[in-house]
Structures are given as structure tokens and as C-alpha cells.
Amino acid sequence: MWAASELRNNTQQTRKITYSRKIFLPLTNLCRDRCGYCTFVKGPEQAGAHTMSPDEVLKVARQGQSLGCKEALLSLGDHPEYRHPEILDTLREFGFNSTIDYVAAMSRLILEETGLLPHTNCGLLDKDEISVIAPWNVSMGIMLESTSMALHNVGGAHYKTVTKAPVDRLNTLSNAGELGVAMTTGILIGIGETHKDRVDSLMKIRKINEEYGNIQEIIIQNFRAKNDTRMSAIPDANVLDLLKTQAVARLFMGASMNIESPPNLNEESCQTYLLAGINDWGGISPLTKDFINPERAWPEVSKLRRLTSDAGFELRERTALFPDYVSSGKWFTSSSVRQKVLDITSPDGYIKTDLERW
Structure with a gap:
């Protein structure tokens, strides 16, 4: 872990740890899949099933804007109409013919009406679909999770x-790379994969980044068991295993890669992540909960700042496009996105200090 931490420290971002002040918009919790660990997804007739209306989306976005948020995370089930065609009736009531059209329109609405920068995670996408969504998003994401077919x-x-076939998820990352879209991806540990699987997953991600340079961040996320799932009896990934995986990821991916582990999944020990080479806390919301892990509240930014400072680092706010990608000037998906980003960032790519909110 010492080697991983030292490798991170030998960069131009030395002693800086970042986070993104965001809102979380679960556009729909319908999905064509049923993963063994997930409580986010609902069937159309289940309690809690919901697709947000444009008015709901804009209301939350404006609330986030008033609280100093810069990112709007749009997260939803993968192509739910493939399994639940009835969602198309809802989308048509809103004026859209597909989930992809809806995501693109909501991204545009948020960007143009509030200035928040959308970052969409909606599953597998081909190049045509990315081309529809990307002009209104500052970056996008899809978790690889694991290359393990077991x-x-x-x-x-x-x-x-x-939707969890590794080749398909890697293809989405490559599709984005061909189109010049910065992507966040990562691995989920403790779901039955081996250590070798983790290394293989990182190797596959690194290969794509070597070809396209579009992998702006890798998330190392630990499994936390949830009630009412197939995996409710599986032990949580332990903290030491998480720290080792963070360190291996840093050593394997190099000094310049942005590496995150969500602090809300181990709030009591997240400060130790800084000793294993991470340099980012991910998105933190002062308004909305983590709808994927609703039982795990995000820490207050003031607390996160104190934990970061006590470990000898400076907490800085970023957009959903990482500072090195902002400052390079090569990863803006449209002129509209570019201008919104430049309005709130300094030449080094971080949020202007007078706009940071603590």
C-alpha cells in the first residue's frame, strides 16, 4: 500500500483528493436484468417502481443548483423496454419513443435549464446511442464489475x-472511446470473483485506455449485502481486501489514473483508502440519497474534508469530467458542454475556489 500511495503522490495532483458535488436522478428503476445483489431494480407492478417525469427531473435539478451542485448523475436500468414494453406507454406520454431518447432529452433539459453537468450511466450502449446522449453529457459511465464468467x-x-457479459460492457467502453467520450468504469469486489479475475478486469480496462485514452476513472467498489436479494447471506467484502485491491489498481494503472472508492460504503474506515492510493471520493450529494445503496448515507462534505485534511491531503471539488481531462481540452462532447465546464473551472481543471461549497 505504501508503494501505491507513493506512486499516486508523484503526480502533478500531489496531495489533492477530489470529489464531485452532485444530485442523483434515478430516471427509472425498471431494467431488463435482475442481478443477485441489486435492490434498485423493480418490476412494473412492484411497490416503488417509478419513472421520473420531466417536471420531477427539473425540480430536483433546480434544488441541486441552489445547493451548489455541479453534477447531475442520471442512473437507470438498462433498456427496460426490452423486458417491460409497458414503459413505452409512459415514455410516450412524456413525448419520447425510447429510453435513450428520454435520457438524451433529460440531459439536455438539465444542462440548458440549470447548468448542472449530466453524467449518464444507463448500461450497454452502441455508438449510435452514445451519439444521441453524449452531446448533453460531460462524461458517461458503465461499471465493468468483473470479467468472471463464473x-x-x-x-x-x-x-x-x-447485460453483464464482459465483452458487451467492454464494447461500450470502446464505443465511447471511438467517439471521444470520457468514461468512468470500475470493478465490484466480493461478488464471487477471484483475485485473478480482478487483475484480468483491470487488464481489460487498461487495454482500452491504452487505445483510446478515454477511461478517466476506475472505481474499486466493495460488495455490501442487502436484504431481499439472492446474495443477502454472502459476507461483505472486508476492508483489508478492499485496500489491497485499491493498491493493486494504483500500481497496475499507474500514477495518472483517477481511482475512487465510495466513502459511504465504509464510512467508518474510508480514511484508510488514502493510504492505499485512491485520489477521488466520487460523487457526494447534499440533496439526494444513494439510490443504489440507500441504506448507506453519504458523509457530509465537511466531514470528508476533515478526514482528508487530517490524512495530509487537500480536498478539491471537480466536475464529472476530471481535472486532467478538462485541462487537456480534448474531451468536450459539444460546444455547449465545453462552455458550461469552462464557466466554473480554473485552468487547472478544478472547480473555481469561489464556487466550491463546503
Whole structure:
């Protein structure tokens, strides 16, 4: 871990740890998959099933704007109409013919009406679909999770899923790379994969980044068991295993890669992540909960700032496009996005200090 921490420190961002002040918009919790660890996804007739209306989206975005948020995370199930065609009736009521059209329109609405910078995570995408969404997003994301095909066996985390095939998720990252879209990805540890699988997953991500340079961040996320799931009895990934994986990721991906682990999944020990080479806390919301892990509240930014400072680092706010990608000037998906980013960032790519909110 010492080697990983020292490697991170030998960069131009030495002693800086970043986070993004965001809102979380779960556009719809319908999905064509049923992963063994997920409580986010609902069926159309289940309690809690919901697709946000444009008015709902804009209301939350404006609330976030008033609280100094800069990012709007749009997260939703993967192509829910493939499994639940009835969602198309709802989308048509809103004036859209597909989930992709809806995501693009909501991204544009948020960008133009509030100035918040959308970052969309909506699953597998081909190049045509990315081309529709990207002009209104500052960056996009898809978790690789794991390249392990054993997870697709009976009882596995990805049993009977249709969107978690590693080749398809890697193709989405490559599609984005061909189109010049910065992507966040990562691995989920403790879901039945081996240490070798983790290294293989990182190797696949690194290969794409070597070709396109579009992997702006890698998330190392630990599994936390949830009630009412197939994996409710599986032990949580332990902190030491997480720290080792963070360190391996830093050593393997190099000094310049942005590496995150969400602090809300281990708030009591997240400060130790800084000793294992991470340089980012991810998105933190003063308004909305983590709808993927609703039982795990985000820490207050003031607390995160104190934990970061006590460990000898400076906490800085960023957009959903990382500072090195902002300052390079090569990763803006449209002139509209570019101008919005430049309005709130300094030449070094970080949020202007007078706009940071603590």
C-alpha cells in the first residue's frame, strides 16, 4: 500500500483528493436484468417502481443548483423496454419513443435549464446511442464489475443477466472511446470473483485506455449485502481486501489514473483508502440519497474534508469530467458542454475556489 500511495503522490495532483458535488436522478428503476445483489431494480407492478417525469427531473435539478451542485448523475436500468414494453406507454406520454431518447432529452433539459453537468450511466450502449446522449453529457459511465464468467453460473451474481457479459460492457467502453467520450468504469469486489479475475478486469480496462485514452476513472467498489436479494447471506467484502485491491489498481494503472472508492460504503474506515492510493471520493450529494445503496448515507462534505485534511491531503471539488481531462481540452462532447465546464473551472481543471461549497 505504501508503494501505491507513493506512486499516486508523484503526480502533478500531489496531495489533492477530489470529489464531485452532485444530485442523483434515478430516471427509472425498471431494467431488463435482475442481478443477485441489486435492490434498485423493480418490476412494473412492484411497490416503488417509478419513472421520473420531466417536471420531477427539473425540480430536483433546480434544488441541486441552489445547493451548489455541479453534477447531475442520471442512473437507470438498462433498456427496460426490452423486458417491460409497458414503459413505452409512459415514455410516450412524456413525448419520447425510447429510453435513450428520454435520457438524451433529460440531459439536455438539465444542462440548458440549470447548468448542472449530466453524467449518464444507463448500461450497454452502441455508438449510435452514445451519439444521441453524449452531446448533453460531460462524461458517461458503465461499471465493468468483473470479467468472471463464473458469476453467470446458477446462483451467481450475474445469473440469467443479459447485460453483464464482459465483452458487451467492454464494447461500450470502446464505443465511447471511438467517439471521444470520457468514461468512468470500475470493478465490484466480493461478488464471487477471484483475485485473478480482478487483475484480468483491470487488464481489460487498461487495454482500452491504452487505445483510446478515454477511461478517466476506475472505481474499486466493495460488495455490501442487502436484504431481499439472492446474495443477502454472502459476507461483505472486508476492508483489508478492499485496500489491497485499491493498491493493486494504483500500481497496475499507474500514477495518472483517477481511482475512487465510495466513502459511504465504509464510512467508518474510508480514511484508510488514502493510504492505499485512491485520489477521488466520487460523487457526494447534499440533496439526494444513494439510490443504489440507500441504506448507506453519504458523509457530509465537511466531514470528508476533515478526514482528508487530517490524512495530509487537500480536498478539491471537480466536475464529472476530471481535472486532467478538462485541462487537456480534448474531451468536450459539444460546444455547449465545453462552455458550461469552462464557466466554473480554473485552468487547472478544478472547480473555481469561489464556487466550491463546503
